[in-house]
Amino acid sequence: MGLLQVVCRAAPCGPAAPQPSVRVRVSSAAMPAHPAAIAVEGLEVSYGAHRALSGVSLSVAPGEVVALLGPNGAGKTTAARCIAGMRRPDGGNARVLGLDPAADRDRMTRVLGVMPQTPGCHRQATPRELLRTHARFFADPLDPDELVARAGLGEVARRRIRTLSGGEVQRCSLALALVGRPRVLLLDEPSSGIDPHGRRHVWGLLAELAADGVGILMTTHSLDEAARVADTVVVLDRGVVRAWDTPASLSASAGRGLLLETPDELDADALAADLRSPVEALGGGRWRVDATSDRIPEVAAWFARTGCRLSGIRADVPDLEDVYLRLTAREDEP
Numbered sequence: 001m002g003l004l005q006v007v008c009r010a011a012p013c014g015p016a017a018p019q020p021s022v023r024v025r026v027s028s029a030a031m032p033a034h035p036a037a038i039a040v041e042g043l044e045v046s047y048g049a050h051r052a053l054s055g056v057s058l059s060v061a062p063g064e065v066v067a068l069l070g071p072n073g074a075g076k077t078t079a080a081r082c083i084a085g086m087r088r089p090d091g092g093n094a095r096v097l098g099l100d101p102a103a104d105r106d107r108m109t110r111v112l113g114v115m116p117q118t119p120g121c122h123r124q125a126t127p128r129e130l131l132r133t134h135a136r137f138f139a140d141p142l143d144p145d146e147l148v149a150r151a152g153l154g155e156v157a158r159r160r161i162r163t164l165s166g167g168e169v170q171r172c173s174l175a176l177a178l179v180g181r182p183r184v185l186l187l188d189e190p191s192s193g194i195d196p197h198g199r200r201h202v203w204g205l206l207a208e209l210a211a212d213g214v215g216i217l218m219t220t221h222s223l224d225e226a227a228r229v230a231d232t233v234v235v236l237d238r239g240v241v242r243a244w245d246t247p248a249s250l251s252a253s254a255g256r257g258l259l260l261e262t263p264d265e266l267d268a269d270a271l272a273a274d275l276r277s278p279v280e281a282l283g284g285g286r287w288r289v290d291a292t293s294d295r296i297p298e299v300a301a302w303f304a305r306t307g308c309r310l311s312g313i314r315a316d317v318p319d320l321e322d323v324y325l326r327l328t329a330r331e332d333e334p
């Protein structure tokens, strides 16, 4: 996709917020020939006195899958609502293939497929009926029967929505978002409530769509899903973008260290001073030393010399979950 990367600092926010170094992806084309699938710049939204979004910027290229991660209340749905044209931001703007979601509603509905957090399916209808009805609104829709199969709805396609399980309703909601052959997809927790086989199926479907050039922005609480499906991850916390990068680069940016376990009282200051490396308490007799794995013998020798018992030592290779937890840590958490 021709992306060049620059190092920058995350945007500032509340007192408890960490200030991690993140890598921001920028298109290598200075003047892209085609507009981004989604471009969001400086989005501001307040609900009364509560600031839900404070200058949120992100973009999704055609064929790119971007996962929007963040704790409950981070502002993910609010951002998605602005992109879908369901709410006007107080500041900044959102564009879908260059279109203004609020002003270009008609053209937007032709290019954007939306799967909301709570499916608005008519509960007395069947998935097949809903898809057929929905298909009539588009000039060149997908074949509803084909879509039933692609979304794994074959067995329940003729049952009323009200009799379906939560996961089956989710699949129906995803199929409805796809029926108009959208070039951009906005999915709010697409695999929430779907069983592990179904999740793989949904992920496969998203990969196929991306390979066809569809730009996808999905919110999710599943870091596993983000790591497996997304080209890019955006971490939002308290209305501010904390990080925006590939899952692999984000994990690498968290740095590596050594994880130690000891059943004894550790004099962490002495260890840090002797090693000339920071030592962080993780609780429960676990410690993290900011050092690479080639220093394991040196650390083991320190324990042998001081008589403090070392019950475990290993290199700490952070995954996306570690990075996410560090970026969104709260002061009042243990």
Ligand SMILES: Nc1ncnc2c1ncn2[C@@H]1O[C@H](COP(=O)(O)OP(=O)(O)OP(=O)(O)O)[C@@H](O)[C@H]1O
Pocket: 047, 050, 052, 070, 071, 072, 073, 074, 075, 076, 077, 078, 079
């Ligand atoms: N209509 C509303 N009126 C007042 N406050 C709202 C409204 N909608 C959202 N909020 C608040 O704005 C903040 C962001 O909410 P939002 O639903 O965007 O978060 P989210 O990241 O999608 O959360 P979740 O992961 O729980 O779905 C929250 O503090 C929420 O309580």
